[in-house]
Amino acid sequence: MSTLSLAARDSSTMIRRQLKRLVRYPSMTIQLIVTPVILLLLFVYVFGGTLGDGIGGGRHAYVNYVVPGILLMAAATAATGTAVMVATDMTEGIIARFRTMRISRASVLTGHVVGSIVQQLLGAAVLVGIALAIGFRPNASVVEWLAATGLFALFALAITWLAVALGLKSPNPESASNAPMPLIILPFLGSGFVPTDSMPTVLRWFAEYQPFTPIMETLRGLLLGSEIGDSGPIAVAWCAGIAALSYLWAKRIFNRA
Structure with a gap:
């Protein structure tokens, strides 16, 4: 069996x-x-x-506006759980046991990442279902729904690898539970709950250039037909960059542990 086949088999085991x-x-x-x-x-x-x-349209309009921000908060909350599980594995000795076995080292982290993404997608589906029940009315086509789902999955991949790295870096599960907390706050400091043009100048500058804002604006545009502008490519670039850097960081920490 080739190295790639072994890695795929071991990753499947860790995902299960x-x-x-x-x-x-x-x-x-x-x-x-x-x-x-x-x-x-x-x-x-x-x-x-x-x-x-304030945004025009009352409570009905606000349901449509706020859903993308809540979706990213849900993903960040799930990533916190991933950081805790990674830290638990690192401190309870199971990783040391895995290293004595003939398995792919990368499969251990892959299992955490894929498991977390599945959890985040299920959570997002439930959240969207509740939102639809209380008045969320997207007008997206099938292609736009697929694009929004793909962007959310890419964001989940990025934030999960970052959570894995933070979990590996944390000395214990308690510290790991606090490390990703700033990620949950970022939607509040972006366009998740109010438009950025309603904020004071300094905060507005931060809100417009932090990574969560273009992702939320792109999701909002895909689902509701609002203007996306250059938010789409910026959102993809942020997600890809965070995912790549976090993966390299997590791999480096794991190999040194």
Whole structure:
């Protein structure tokens, strides 16, 4: 069997390990799904009337506006769980045991990444379903839905590799749970909940040039038909760059551990 075949087989085994972990310990998965749903309901029904009037259209318009930001927050929340699981594996000795076995080293991290992306896609599907039930009305074509799903999956890949690297770098699971927290805050400091032109100058500059804003604007444009402009290629570039750099960082830390 070739090296590539062995790596693919071992990666498949590690992916099944992660998916079984999600099934056996559903509390974390439920928490990662429920938290974004609560935020969605909170912003729509508590703040949506006032914030919706600010963007024009009231609560109905605000539901459409806020969904992309909540989706990215959901992905960042799931990435926090990934960082914790990676740190747990590193501190409980299972990685040392894997290294005594004839398996591909890369497969261990691949299992975490793919398992997390599956979790994020399922969570996003549930969140979109709830959003549709409370008034979210996208007008995207099938192609635009596929493009939005692809962009979200690319973002999930990027943020998951970053979470893996942070988990590897953390000395214990408790520290790993705090490391990705800034990622959850970034949608608030972008165009996730209010347009950037309503912010003070310094904050508006940061909001417009941080990575989450072009991703949210692209998702919003694909799903709702708003203007995308140059946000599309910028969003893809951010996701690809973060994924590549985070992968190299995680690989370096893992090989040195």
